[in-house]
Amino acid sequence: MAKAYSDSIPDQMGSDLDEAFEKARLQHRARREAAQAATARAARWGGFVRDPGYTDTLVWRSVSLAQAKGAEESAAEELQEAHATMKRLSARSNKEEARIFGHVESPTGGGEADLIDSEGCTIATSPIDKLGYYAVVTEATGESARIEIRDAQGQLAVLDGRPVELTPGLMARRDFTSGRCGKVEPAPGEPDEQVEIPDLIGETAADARAALGELGDFRISYDESYSDDAPAETVIAQAPDPGRTLMPGGLVLLGISLGPEPQQTMPDLVGRSEEEARKGLAELRYSAVQFSQVVDRKNAGRVVKQTPEAGAAVGEDTEIRLCMGVAARLMPDLVGRTRKEALEVLVPDYVDAPTIREEPGDGPADIVLEQDPKAGEAVGDARVTLVISIGRREEENGEEKVPTMPDVSGKTRAQALKLLKAEGIEEAEFDEKAARRRGARVVEQTPPAGKPLKSSLRVKLTFAKPE
Known part of the structure; x- marks a missing residue:
């Protein structure tokens, strides 16, 4: 006997298609989680662009995040940008090039990564894409250079405290966090496997390079640091570890001792301009400089506060904040x-409490539709106003009509959620396990069908297999 909730074959096919779409959405979520796992693996090794499937999972992560916000156009842009970024990251350096790449975590996104030489001149620049990745490619001149990170408004956000030598074939990774409490965590990459790597600890840099050259054509990245226990120019760390295997052409990271760390003290930078502050730090070795801004018209463009204070000791791991x-x-x-997200960016760095105005919108609820001031305009003492969507409302006879609770009785989980979403309801409370049982349908709903839906109203559904 035909069931009451399935009167025809087309209805059943529609139900099956809705459930298939829901399964596909869950598969997308799994691929996004795989992308996050690949990102975690990448953070451990500079050769992360060789990780199998990393390109696909990163692209899927970009698309899934964009779709979750209801921004299909943004998803298409991020998909294209993700492919362009991965093309820059995965392109192998030739012998005449040096490549510095990495990820920038920022609350506002965007910006650019600049490669600066010892005289403060910009050698090369890379945009920071919407996923936070950059790749700077430049001529291998053998000179020393640093990475500078500027935000979307062009303001200096992070100054890398660990210069790199632009040697032929260099592949160096520099990751940064910019914002209220940014820091630098340069990280190496994850190897392929084939040739066994010998123990290079204690060898000179030249002997280690020669030993690796006898085993294969490896790419070598150097990470210099001070050591009280090892003479200068000797290997104090290596990756992969001794005994691990790596395919020829893979990346080997060698930690090279600079000898005992010289005594450094923090200069007095208060009252200096950004350029003067950079010159004052040029001879020091440190972890990173974190720049932030505060409204001070009398001292605009100058340092008003510094950490550490003038005269304090500065080491290779010291984070400087200006x-x-x-x-x-x-x-x-x-x-x-x-x-x-908007309030986390604004409060308290820009304003203590922005003005919120709620209005109907075509997309999902709780999304910023408008802002005043506009992006890039000065905030100053002006009030900040955000127009927030409260979901979609229809108009009838020139008057706004509050959406009503749809009748989802007898619907599958996928069908019920689709009807709710059409009314601007993004979440509903129900037993996930019961809803996914074979043949399960909605047998009870709160509020009842036809009741006006308010933005604060909680929707509850009960799933069971109809008798």
Whole structure:
């Protein structure tokens, strides 16, 4: 006997298609989680672009995040940008090039990575894509250079404290976090396997390079640091570890001793310009300089506070923070972000409490539709206003009509969620396990069908197999 909730073969096919779409969405989520796992593996090794499947999972992660926000256009842009980024990252350096690449975690996104020589001149530049990745490629001149990170408004956000030598074939990774408490964590990559790597600890850099050259054509990256226990120019760390295997052409990271660390003290930078502060730090070795801005019209463009204080000891792992005075903060681009994300960026760095105005929108609820000031405009003492979507509302006879609870009785999990989403309801409470049982349908719903839906109303569904 035919069941009450399936009167025809087309209805059953529609139900099956809805469930198939839901399974595909879960598969997308699994691929996004795989991308995050690949990112974690990549953080351990500089050769992360060789990780199998990393390109695909990163692209899927970009698309899934964009679709989760209801921004299909953004997903298409991020998909294209993800492919372009991976093409830059995965392209192997030739013998005349040096390549520095990495990831920048930033609350506002965007910006650029600049490669700066010892005289403060920009050698090469790479945009930071929406996923936070960059890849700077330049001529291998043998000179020393540093990475500088600038945000989307062009303000200096991070200055790398660990210079790199632009040697032929260099593949160096530099990861950064910019924002309220940024720091630098350069990390190496994950090897392939084939040739056994010998124990190089204690060898001179030249002997280690010769030993690797006898085993195969390996790419070698050097990470220099001070050591009280090892003479200068000797190997104090290596990756892969001794006994591990690596395919010829893979990346070997060697930690090279610079000898005992010289005594360094923090200069007095308060009152200096950004350029003067950079010159004052040029001879020091440190972890990173974190720049932040505070509204101070009298000291605009100058350091108003520094950490550590003048005269304090500075070591290779020291993080330096400089607070720069600005006439006004520049408003970040918040349109398309969620209410929570926008408030995390604004409070308390820009304002203590922005003005929130809620209006109906075509997309999902709790998304920023408009902002004042606009992106890139000065905030200063002006009030910040955000227009937040409360979901979709229809108009009837010139008056707004509040959406009502649809009748989802007898519907599958996928069908019920689809009907709710069409009314602007993104979440519903129900037993996930019961909803996924074969033949399960909605047998009870709260609120009942036809009741007006308010943004604060909680929707509850009960799933069971109809008798």
